[in-house]
Each structure stands twice: as C-alpha cells, then as structure tokens.
Amino acid sequence: MKRKFSSVFMFLAVLFLFEIAGFSAGLQPADSAQDVQPAASRKTASDFQLTGLNGEAIELGSFRGKVVLLDFWATWCPPCRAEIPHFNELYSAYKGQGFELIGLSVGEDPEVVRSFVAANDMRYPVAISNEKVEQAYGGIRGIPTTFLIDKKGRIAQKYVGYHEKAVFEGAIRKLLAE
Numbered sequence: 001m002k003r004k005f006s007s008v009f010m011f012l013a014v015l016f017l018f019e020i021a022g023f024s025a026g027l028q029p030a031d032s033a034q035d036v037q038p039a040a041s042r043k044t045a046s047d048f049q050l051t052g053l054n055g056e057a058i059e060l061g062s063f064r065g066k067v068v069l070l071d072f073w074a075t076w077c078p079p080c081r082a083e084i085p086h087f088n089e090l091y092s093a094y095k096g097q098g099f100e101l102i103g104l105s106v107g108e109d110p111e112v113v114r115s116f117v118a119a120n121d122m123r124y125p126v127a128i129s130n131e132k133v134e135q136a137y138g139g140i141r142g143i144p145t146t147f148l149i150d151k152k153g154r155i156a157q158k159y160v161g162y163h164e165k166a167v168f169e170g171a172i173r174k175l176l177a178e
Helices: 002-025 078-097 110-119 131-136 165-177
Strands: 049-051 057-059 067-073 099-105 126-128 145-149 154-160
Touching: 049 126, 067 078, 067 165, 078 099, 078 165, 110 126, 145 165, 154 165
Parallel strands: 067 099, 099 126
Antiparallel strands: 049 057, 067 145, 145 154
C-alpha cells in the first residue's frame, strides 16, 4: 500500500511540475524593445468569418482600415486569463481610435465560453475558433497566441505566451499612427 501511495504522490508531483513549467513558459516578461515588423515584410492576415457568441458575424475583412488584435485563447489557460483585464483596458482605450480586438476561443464548448465571458466582463467580440482558422494562422500550437494586424490587413506581430499590457499598447499606438 505504501508503494502505491508513493507512486501516486510521485505522479502528482511530476504532473504539478509540468503544469508549473507550462504556465511559466506562457509567461513572457514585458519587452519594451519588441516592435512590430517593418511594413514591407508583413504578410496578409487570412480572412475568416465566424459567428460571435452573441450571434453577430465576425469577419476579419470588415475591419480593414483598423488595427486588430486577434487573440487565440482558452478559459482554462492561466496566461490567457491573466491577459483579459489588459485586453479590456486596451479595447476601451483605443476602440474609438480605429482599434478592434477579437477573442477566438480554441477547442471549447460555446456555453462554457459564453459563461466565462459574462463572468469576466469581456467587452470585446468573442467567437469559437475552428481548425480552418487556426491552420490559416500557421497552426496554433500554444495559447495564448496573439496577432496584431495593421490597417491594411497584414500581420505586424505575433506574440506567443503572456505579455504585459505595455507590450501590446506600444505596438498598437505605433500601428494606429501609421
């Protein structure tokens, strides 16, 4: 019995360490030197049309002329959850200046996401992603994965993992000024 207990304990300890390692890998320090890609090297973002949680159509192409932050995330992801307050603040601050934010939940039940969005006062449009959209963005291998798209519909920067609000804000301001 003692051996079985120690095996279970060891398994849980290893699982815990993997969880901590996975969480910390998603936490990236703020890097104020991180910048957007030069305009000449930006590739066009793939257009998509999804139905938002509130039934509204979300089509990336309809946001041409605006800077768009496209966030692939999940309700169970601690780094994703940590970015949501920053995204709410950025959306409120820059929406009237030509900025949009779209949250795409990866692999989750719409009812779970709808409940989470309401409980966390997510103010920006949210939809459930699908494999076609995820593949169009190079395959989403880790979350959060966030793309910053310029006014011409080109990917200006890709961020993998957690980033501080200031990292996104600096890039958004730069793209709004272009």
